[in-house]
Amino acid sequence: MRQGGARAVGESRFEEGGVRAVVTGATGFVGRHLTEALLERGWHITAAVRRPQRLGALADALTVVRWDATEPVPEALRQAIHKANCLFHVAGLIKTPDAAQFYRVNTAATVKLYDACRGSKCRFLFVSSQAAAGPAFRPVPLSESAIPRPRCHYGLSKLKAESYIRSSAHTPFVIARPSLVFGPGDAETAQLVRVVRLGFIPAVPAHLRLLSVIYVYDLVNALVLLATHPDAVGKVFFVAHPQPVSMVRFLKEMAQVLGRSARRINLPCSFMELAAYGGDVLARLTKTTPSINSHKLPHILARWWLCSPKRLMRLGWRPRFSLKNALAHWLAPSG
Template sequence: MSNRNSKILITGANGFVGAALARALAARGQPAACLVRPGADVSALEGLLYERVEGDVTDAASLARAVQGREVVYHLAGTRRGATREDFHRVNAEGTRLLCEALVALGTRPRLVLVGSLGAAGPSRPDQPRVEEDPLQPTEWYGESKAEAERIVFGYADRLPVTVLRPPRIVGPGDHENLPLFRLVARGLRLELGGGPRPLTLVDVEDVVDLLLVLAERDEALGQAFFVGHPEPLSLERIQELAAEALGRRTRALPVPPAVLLGLATVADGVSRLTGRRLALNRKFARQLLAPAWTCTSDKAHRLLGFRATRDPAETLRQTARWYRAHGWL
């Protein structure tokens, strides 16, 4: 850990993508300042050189302190699970607004890179991947909050140099979001929703990090939003097959009708509201699973920045399954 004042700040730095970005910056000799909530689990940052900054994106005073002296801010902090619309908007949208206000107040125009989501654009058609020019059409609360965060950021584009990255489903060792699927496979089960296959654009976390580093440096990225993903989509069925292969497990189908999945997710959200626990199943996750497709094209990033996501998600999924088992997550 470093005590020096870094010129780079990462919000949500102890999350899956944030920690990967912090590792990449440290490897480049640019240890970042990492904004983490008091008492947060920072095990993902273990062994890294970084500056720890305690605060919360919903706390304006802590943000004002955290942004002092920064030249680049990567905004990754957010919540992916919530029982109400307000749970998502308070952190993902209003937290973004508070950060923008803190940066404007500096008067030095630090560069802001927001990590948004394909969820802000909404699901695609199986035969027509999303492109950046499409209108934002989110279909659930998480996507709504990320779309609003984008609108907020671009509303500050006359006062701050801003860029938005919209990753699809991100994969890689250490990821929690896809872990429930791997745990099912490890138990010899395979989720079968019917009506599929539903194509999914995936992206390796290291490709996301590589593009984030580019977005913070290239003027062509200013005022723009970008998708990033591997050109060959996979499906929920194929993801589970790859996990089973890597784990050496034979699986049997666990049929779950869409109505049952949504019903269970609604119950899980009720439990979350009552207990405060964020469960793996929720309506956001259920609606994402049931959408006809979640695909996007990264042609804009290649056209403007010469960037392509080159890591094969199929191999990444195999590596992830082995990593989960080696680290006792399964």
């Protein structure tokens, strides 16, 4: 079901002859939603993915190029970029037990891809993260002009990629920094759904007091706007719902939508530290990456993950979903 909403301001400038776009990470959470939305708008999409088989039936509507972010940019992808109106670089690594891998995938691969755009007319839209800016140090949302202070390797790797793009600026670019993204297909927030279904609302009382969030369909609309609006070029944009929420309220709203009676369980910081240590051990033993590990711990324990979408809203973007409506849209059909 299309949730794209009204046509983005500036999108009409691409209509003649059809819009061509390249999307990296089209098999991922955000990338798949974005790809589906662009196809519904009639765009011609080249998907650059590491495992094409994960596209499933979606592959029939796409031109598919295999690309592993740790490898050089293949010629087929370079050609697609130089024929495209815009490139959405969504692919990235959000968790790994190997800190160096963040920089290979999130930094070095972005540099290679941006340089592959040199000499083209393709707008490069880099999907970075709020983590690149880091948390607020008081309960006031950060603006894009705030000095970045990332708290984890993930955030720093994204910031390094941003810095290269902004300093090089050889091709028109836009940088989007989504806040916590939730919605259908997200494995990370799906873990919270499972906990709430069991009747628990985990809370670290002294931390995560307030955070900015964004429903994936609202994020997709923002990305389309940033890819097409003439005033977006050369700028950084936070993408978040303008109303922050506490994690406890987020989970309580989730429980209400699911029709579950859930009770709050206060978790001391020492428990989170122990869980992070356990996550590291589990990662070494199983070659997997638990959601809680020592790399993520400083990120998890920050008090205010707040950012302001005012710059984005000045371009005409508005979220279509409130928190309650977003959770109902996502969870109620399967609740």
